[in-house]
Amino acid sequence: MILTILGCHSATPKTFHNPTSQLLEVKGHLFLIDCGEGTQVALRKSKVKFARIKHIFISHLHGDHFYGLIGLISTFTLLGREADLNIYGPKGIKEIITLQLKLSKSWTNYSLLFHELDSKISEKLFEDEKVEVFTIPLDHRVYTNGYLFKEKTGERKLNPKAAIEANIDKSYFRKLKMGEDVVNEKGQLIPNQQVTFPPEPPKSYAFCSDTAFKPEISPQIEGVTALYHEATFLEEHLHLCEKTKHSTAKQAATIARDAGVEQLILGHFSTRYDDLNLFLEEAKEVFEETSLAADYKVFEI
Amino acid sequence: MILTILGCHSATPKTFHNPTSQLLEVKGHLFLIDCGEGTQVALRKSKVKFARIKHIFISHLHGDHFYGLIGLISTFTLLGREADLNIYGPKGIKEIITLQLKLSKSWTNYSLLFHELDSKISEKLFEDEKVEVFTIPLDHRVYTNGYLFKEKTGERKLNPKAAIEANIDKSYFRKLKMGEDVVNEKGQLIPNQQVTFPPEPPKSYAFCSDTAFKPEISPQIEGVTALYHEATFLEEHLHLCEKTKHSTAKQAATIARDAGVEQLILGHFSTRYDDLNLFLEEAKEVFEETSLAADYKVFEI
Numbered sequence: 001m002i003l004t005i006l007g008c009h010s011a012t013p014k015t016f017h018n019p020t021s022q023l024l025e026v027k028g029h030l031f032l033i034d035c036g037e038g039t040q041v042a043l044r045k046s047k048v049k050f051a052r053i054k055h056i057f058i059s060h061l062h063g064d065h066f067y068g069l070i071g072l073i074s075t076f077t078l079l080g081r082e083a084d085l086n087i088y089g090p091k092g093i094k095e096i097i098t099l100q101l102k103l104s105k106s107w108t109n110y111s112l113l114f115h116e117l118d119s120k121i122s123e124k125l126f127e128d129e130k131v132e133v134f135t136i137p138l139d140h141r142v143y144t145n146g147y148l149f150k151e152k153t154g155e156r157k158l159n160p161k162a163a164i165e166a167n168i169d170k171s172y173f174r175k176l177k178m179g180e181d182v183v184n185e186k187g188q189l190i191p192n193q194q195v196t197f198p199p200e201p202p203k204s205y206a207f208c209s210d211t212a213f214k215p216e217i218s219p220q221i222e223g224v225t226a227l228y229h230e231a232t233f234l235e236e237h238l239h240l241c242e243k244t245k246h247s248t249a250k251q252a253a254t255i256a257r258d259a260g261v262e263q264l265i266l267g268h269f270s271t272r273y274d275d276l277n278l279f280l281e282e283a284k285e286v287f288e289e290t291s292l293a294a295d296y297k298v299f300e301i
Numbered sequence: 302m303i304l305t306i307l308g309c310h311s312a313t314p315k316t317f318h319n320p321t322s323q324l325l326e327v328k329g330h331l332f333l334i335d336c337g338e339g340t341q342v343a344l345r346k347s348k349v350k351f352a353r354i355k356h357i358f359i360s361h362l363h364g365d366h367f368y369g370l371i372g373l374i375s376t377f378t379l380l381g382r383e384a385d386l387n388i389y390g391p392k393g394i395k396e397i398i399t400l401q402l403k404l405s406k407s408w409t410n411y412s413l414l415f416h417e418l419d420s421k422i423s424e425k426l427f428e429d430e431k432v433e434v435f436t437i438p439l440d441h442r443v444y445t446n447g448y449l450f451k452e453k454t455g456e457r458k459l460n461p462k463a464a465i466e467a468n469i470d471k472s473y474f475r476k477l478k479m480g481e482d483v484v485n486e487k488g489q490l491i492p493n494q495q496v497t498f499p500p501e502p503p504k505s506y507a508f509c510s511d512t513a514f515k516p517e518i519s520p521q522i523e524g525v526t527a528l529y530h531e532a533t534f535l536e537e538h539l540h541l542c543e544k545t546k547h548s549t550a551k552q553a554a555t556i557a558r559d560a561g562v563e564q565l566i567l568g569h570f571s572t573r574y575d576d577l578n579l580f581l582e583e584a585k586e587v588f589e590e591t592s593l594a595a596d597y598k599v600f601e602i
Contacts, residue, residue: 012376015345037372038339044316061405063375067368071338074364075313092404099400103393104362105443142406 001026001151001203001301003226006042008267008293010210010232010246011064013037018295019064020268022228023048024149024205027130032056033147033207039068040075046296051079055126057133058089059209060144066093070100077108084111088125090143091116117145122220130154136220138211140245146209148221151202155179156192163195205301206261209268212241213251218259226301227261228293230268231279237270249279253286263301267293302327302452302504302602304527307343309568309594311511311533311547312365314338319596320365321569323529324349325450325506328431333357334448334508340369341376347597352380356427358434359390360510361445367394371401378409385412389426391444392417418446423521431455437521439512441546447509449522456480457497464496506602507562510569513542514552519560527602528562529594531569532580538571550580554587564602568594 002025007018019036023046030052032039043050058066066089076085085108087093094114101107115125117135126133129152136146155177163176168190172182181192206221209230221227232246241248247255249266256264264287266279273279276292283290291299303326308319320337324347331353333340344351359367367390377386386409388394395415402408416426418436427434430453437447456478464477469491473483482493507522510531522528533547542549548556550567557565565588567580574580577593584591592600 011379013339013342013372015342037369038314038342041314041316041339061401062407063372063401063405067372067375068338071314071364071368074368078312090404096401096404100362100364100397103391103397103443104364106363142404 001149001205001225003205003228003265003299003301004046004048005267005293005295005297005299006039006046007036007295008269009064009295010268010270012271013064014271016295017271018042019067020059020209021068022207023050023053026149026203026205027151029055029131031133031149034059034065034209035067035069035072036064037067037071040072042295043072051076051081053085054083055086055133056088057125057147057207058087058093059138059146059207060140060142061090061092061096062142062210065210069093070097073097073101073108073112074106076110077106081108081110084113086113086115086126088115089117090145091118118143122148134220136206136208136217138208138217139214140210140212144210146211146217147207148204148224149206150204153202154199156196156199159195159197166190166195168195203301208255210246212245213247213254215255215258218255221255221259221261224259224261226263226265226299227256227259228265228267229255231266231283232268232270234273234278234282237272249282250286253283253290256283256287256290262289264290265293265299266290302450302506302526304506304529304566304600304602305347305349306568306594306596306598306600307340307347308337308596309570310596311569311571313572314365315572317596318572319343320368321360321510322369323508324351324354327450327504327506328452330356330432332434332450335360335366335510336368336370336373337365338368338372341373343596344373352377352382354386355384356387356434357389358426358448358508359388359394360439360447360508361441361443362391362393362397363443363511366511370394371398374398374402374409374413375407377411378407382409382411385414387414387416387427389416390418391446392419419444423449435521437507437509437518439509439518440515441511441513445511447507447512447518449505449507449525451505452503454503455500457493457500460496460498467491467496469496504602509556511547513546514548514555516556516559519556522556522560522562525560525562527564527566527600528557528560529566529568530556532567532584533569533571535574535579535583538573550583551587554584554591557584557588557591563590565591566594566600567591
């Protein structure tokens, strides 16, 4: 999994601060997560082939998470896109987009497939042979979901040398990768583990923004390879979290620790702080494996 | 009048190309004209005090002219704005903005005053003691207006030395500035022109984007101090103008010449051209006083 941070700041776009957007590359997919104003320019700056994006996941309908969506949709039209585009987000997102397309008489040349969400419990949104995507219901001022991206356990890896030594015909290799035992040319049953290696452990990424401290999400994100969790404030401004339904760096780290994740990435920083290292210090007191997001930073998960 | 080009390119925002937006400073007003995606960041980069903007004029509902509006409105809320904000634009703009504010539960703290337009003949939109603003109906794929900003003729300027020599009491100076003749302390009638200078000639600025070649606008913009006219294409792509309802550099220059304007500024360049000087060359063959717009360029009109 490769995670590109396109923007990780809260509230308003500024000269050197993009609002929330991320691109997750996993098993051949380019998943776009949130799409604040200017995301299409950030995508160009990142030099990713963003025409390959087929699924866009919007967490909630605050401007710093979706105002760039209509522009990206229009740009896809101008670029001659033909592939379907799936948009997952809160109920209402379809009306916002289609109203603007209608009034500008600029319908897309490609199919826009809206998947509007209103469930308060986790749902599976996408699945193919290699990846699943689920919602993570969060607690914010408006209806909000995080998203959980999970690789499926892959095939076992063939040990070609061992398989040949065990006199297994090549036509059985597919079965071996599927984890089955096979009979060799001498009629002997060969245990799968003798001639294969275990698959790579599946990776997973949880995106949680924006949300008040919500420990109830820990079981769902237990053991994920990487967790992005918003940290809008430091503990000294904990009182602001109650009103705005955001989290502190310490709260994000607490979630990471309790869920036993491998790695925590913090973002959605309030612009009131000049020194973002304070977030890192505060979080590391609770959970050591913490990093700060930064616009255009790339994480290999 | 000071005109700041915030963006002057057509279609999609790119790393170094902003879509259309301009800021016109005139007689204490900051008028924002069009507001493509990223305009609020361009305003920050220009270091203008954009909280002073009280009137925003949107030409039409194509994305490259208004997708940045909702973000700017939201940013004003976050910055604690209290002053009214007037938005002039095609019918439908109110629904687009209010739908997004409603779904994000983010009503503004200040009054948003929408002035929706659907007239096909020119209207006066704004007037105070010093400035008037009119629509310039244009010809595009959707309902579109340009805007004409006109200073009113100002007061005559007092010649203090001449006024004192003519024995005029100071209490009459106000009347002199208003252009009236006055009686001096000796009971003589003093002709106004003897003791005053004529006012600065009023300036005017016409913004015309986007539009097909429309010579009918020439009488309305006759003699303006500066005309911004779109030039999306060069003459070699004239055939594209018919389909897209845009203009060539030559057509823009023809309008400027026929309307007898003092200065022409070209913009809304298609991204298909690498060398924008070709626009300048083509236009200058018809109208010498032509300049090219460029993002962040400032014109003193």
